[in-house]
Amino acid sequence: MRATFMYEAGDVRVQDAPDPVIEQPTDAIVRVLRSCVCGSDLHPYHSLTAAEGPVPMGHEFLGTVEETGSEVSGLQRGDLVVAPFAFADNTCEFCRAGLHTSCPDGGFFAAAAGVGGAQAEAIRVPQAQGTLVKLPNDVDEALLPSLLTLADVYGTGYHAAHQAQVKPGDSVTVIGDGAVGLLAVLSAEQLGAERIILMGRHEERTDLGRHFGATDVIAERGDEGIARVRDLTGGHGTRAVLEAVGHMPAYEMAIGVVRPGGVISRVGVPQYEDAPVGFGSLFGPNVTLTGGPAPVRAYIEKLLPAVLDGTRDPGRVFDRTLTLEQTPDGYRAMDQREALKVLLAP
Incomplete structure (x- = not known):
């Protein structure tokens, strides 16, 4: 597949990478339909050293389920899903208290060891049953940008x-x-x-x-x-x-x-x-x-209805749409204040 990596400050590349595979029975593989560049991605864009790179990039995405591990229930191939930027089991005492970013079995996409980034064609989702939120499969495509904001910026x-x-x-x-x-x-x-x-x-x-x-x-x-x-x-x-x-x-x-x-x-x-x-x-x-870091998973169901019925339109924060191959241009545009937030589509 194609995926985005940052090699050092200012050096973002889209390159071939191994396709993600199920590694744990709680995993799922999701084909990414929409992702984006986050303002927080600009911090390493300014400071990452060559010794620290390359690192996978991207933590906001929605897509369709391609495969699930043996312990994942409630999800099946073809489901349209959105993922918060932090994965979590959604069952531990911290998740039950609405603090999913402190889940002992959780972590952050692109930051956790062995978990790829979302600025890619596909991604492995740990703790998939607790992390992924199903969306209507027949949702109007015009709503996808607003639904994508549920992964991070709206919830934050x-x-x-x-x-x-x-x-x-x-x-x-x-x-x-x-x-x-x-x-x-x-x-x-x-x-x-x-x-x-x-x-x-x-x-x-x-x-x-x-x-x-x-x-x-x-x-x-x-x-x-x-x-x-x-x-x-x-x-x-x-x-x-x-x-x-x-x-x-x-x-x-x-x-x-x-x-x-x-x-x-x-x-x-x-x-x-x-x-x-x-x-x-x-x-x-x-x-x-x-x-603190937003436990976005705690808010998705609360915010979702107003997005689906058009009452709220958070997707207006996206003012530029690029392809995955153009991701480096998206970083430059946001860094130079030429774009507020860049949407990445196939």
Whole structure:
């Protein structure tokens, strides 16, 4: 088959690779129909060393089941399925608590040893029965982009809002106008937030944020951006802050715009180790810090109906479609801010 590998920073190649095979009785093989490039894929695109590569790439996909292991039930050849970016058995105490990313039998696609990436023609899915979610086989093809967002970015945006306990009438600031930030806006609106302030400076993206429910857009960054949020909120800031970037300046802005007693929910993959949590930042104003890698599997069934009936259209975050062979071009386009999120189709 053809599959995507990153050899080092900036060097992405699509090449021949062995077809995946059943290795454990809990596995399934899925033929990939749609995958994509994630904003988090750009982190190794900037930093991977030649000694660390090559590594398989891609963790978001939907496709059709080709084969199942002997212990997999409820799935059969031809089923259309979507997979969260982390596989899990969906039965352990952590999965039952909605924390699938901590499943002892789980892991992350493309990151776990021996598990290939989703930017490929096919993929082996460990813990298939607990991981894969069946979709209607007769689903309108126009819905596939929105269904693909259930694999990561929609569920991650929803996780940010869920962890911040966004509720009807709430005030929310979303930091970041990437796909996750925009779908955090959608999720906050879905949960009833009354005011949603989107901090982003790319007009095409923030316009989409307004479509998803942002009531205000602030392009300024740093202290100037913080001052703008506080001006809009009577000097107090917002109760919930959803940080969808992962860099220290975004975290510092989150501290600056959260009101006393509020919540900062971080879902941007942190690119730093030391985040202030002391008296002057979080402790003194009684601010809660939460977030983490989204247990997307816990949210798929909740979010799926509104996608199927067209009530929510998260697939609008995809603004470019390429073939698998063009995947390196997708990385370049996203890295150069020429595309928000790239969809990969056969």
